[in-house]
Amino acid sequence: MSIPLLDLNRQYESIKDEVQQAIDEVLESQYFIMGDQVKEFEQAVGRYCEVNHAYGCASGSDALLLALMAMDIQPGDYVLTSPFTFFATAGAISRLGAIPVFLDIEKDSYNLDPKQVQQFLEGEHPLYAKLNPEPEQIKAVIPVHLYGQMVDMKPLQELAKAHGLMVIEDAAQAIGAAYNNQKAGSVGDFGCFSFFPSKNLGAFGDAGLITVKDKAHAEKADILRLHGAKPKYHHSMVGINSRLDTIQAAVLLVKLKYLDDWSQRRREIAHTYNRMFEEAGVTADVSTLGEHGSLEEADKIITPVETTGSESEGGRHIYHQYTIRTGQRDKVHDALKEHEIGHSVYYPVPLHEQECFADLGYKPGDCPVANVAAKEVVSLPIFPELTQSEIERVVEVVSKAVKS
Template sequence: MSVRFSSAKSEYDLIREEWFERINQIAKTSVFVGGQAVNRFEKGYAAYIGTKHALGVGNGTDALFLTLKALGIGPEDEVIVPANTFIATVEAIHHTGARPVLVDCDPQSYLIDMDKMKQARTNKTKAVIPVHLYGQMVDIEAINEWADTFHIHVVEDSAQAAGAKMNQKRAGSLGTAGCFSFYPDKNLGAFGDGGGITTSRDELAEKILLLRNHGSKVRYSHELPGFNSRLDPIQAAALEIKLKYLDEWSAKRRECADLYESYLIGMDVMTPIHQNDESHVFHVYMIRVEEEIRDDVRKQLQKRGILSAVHYPTPIHLTPAFKELGYSKGDFIHSETYTKEAISLPMHNFLEEQDIQRVAHALSDALKSAVRV
């Protein structure tokens, strides 16, 4: 018996009948773009996050890009971003024409190193994108205090942190705006692509509304050159249904993380550092093993029906896509080191203790017999 890496199939089984009924209602109205399904989800998600606005868009990358565009960020501007993030975070900056300025991560939490972030600021810095990596929140309030001094926008990359909460405030509610991915494997995932932007700034929300829909609020009246990035109503319907389970699922993931910690005691692995509160929703449960055995450990786990992953194998500055930024190997040593040792173990809303026990036993055996390279 295998241990699944994610729970998209189980989530589908859970909401299938209710979702099919929503799809039937959408089909009867023949409103296949926008409409009440999207409006209901946006209203519900804004209330859940604690912002005045939630705006559905095509995907998480568009959420970042459109937010930066709406903030007026473009050529000659700089945006600070961690080197250890999914490439979409940096792509969004690149496509505005601004320069991504990379900084290293904290060696324990893997979140953006705030001291290095502050050192990277120049008079061209217009925004910083702290990434709530693996589901763990960055201390946005601390960043806001610094950023406000220099009139720098704080755009939360909340793609992996839907539902996370710090000091009773949710990810996506603390910065200038929060950007979410609703990709199927996310903590709040659709059954296709989708993304969202949350903000309490009316002017920013109005600008994003225009940009996501060809620069138009009224059909054939175009106020500016825009884009086509809208949340599909069929996906919005699934997200609205799933939203009512999100807090329960977040609690389940934290419970699974606690079980992992108890079962991995005594093994030669490094488990995640976190605050033992709601600020981590464990989109990913990432451990570290010795670099020399990492790949063999993963192969042995796979042979026993346990899938794993590496989030993410190559820091941004070492990818061919962003070699023109001019960084070199060794520039971000913490990001470079841990990605060679990282293994993401199965983590989802439907894991049971027996599944985690199986993973732990298989991992223990793999560590003992792993071949060094």
């Protein structure tokens, strides 16, 4: 029995008729750019994420770029973020000539550590002396809600306020996640979403959306995605071409209705994995991790920790990924491969070590927790249609591998 990391066919089977009808309506209208479904979807996501302003765009990467452009990021500005994320987070910063400042992550959530941000903003972080920024050049922070769980936003928001920084939530992996009863994308000044097909809410191609708190920034983001023109052919700014296709909006409108049920099912699967790994006797507690997060016990794994709390505490991890930590990743990889079980490492090379950022002068030891995580994490199959027998098989193969 082979088990995929993600099987979009199973989801498609369950909504095929509805989606095809929605696409047909767009085809009949021949209104492919900024059709009615785009506005309808923007309003629906705005309600879902509890924000006043939401604009579709071509991808999550563009949503990040638009947020930085809307806040007028300039070459030489500094933007703080996590090194343990998909490349697009830092790519958007660099494309504008700004400088990404990679600060280390927490060993339990794998998210940007607010204590590192505090140290940096107070000039006490070793990287501060190295980068030597003028304080007024530090313009923004991009917390990334990795794997579907929100960053510890309260201290981060306080720090941003105290130091005059904008907060751009990279919520590409976290639509519907919550922290303190606040939805991802509704806490910071901007929220950036990706509807890449493999995301919890996935389009049939590239698609994204930006949420904006303040009205003036919202108007700017809206215009920037349309070449900076308002009215048409009158350009007050140099924008980009980044629209959400009407066909994608139509597909996403159908899928949005099911999103909460799908995320709930992902949560149940994650909790089942947790319980079964514990019953198999292979789980260790995060308190046993080394200083930088390394898992010393060879025959154990660390299952995901819900650092934003349970739903009754206002938290909600939506398990875009179910990611474990193991000190024996090669062995686990070999066993999963042998048994044809899909798995992946998000992410094997932290951004501060990427070749394209070599001129920024980071050393691997600048973000040691991210470095250890990159060597020890592995994501296992999770999607709403995953069956109980598939979950059992994954647990059996992983547990046997770490115990052997």
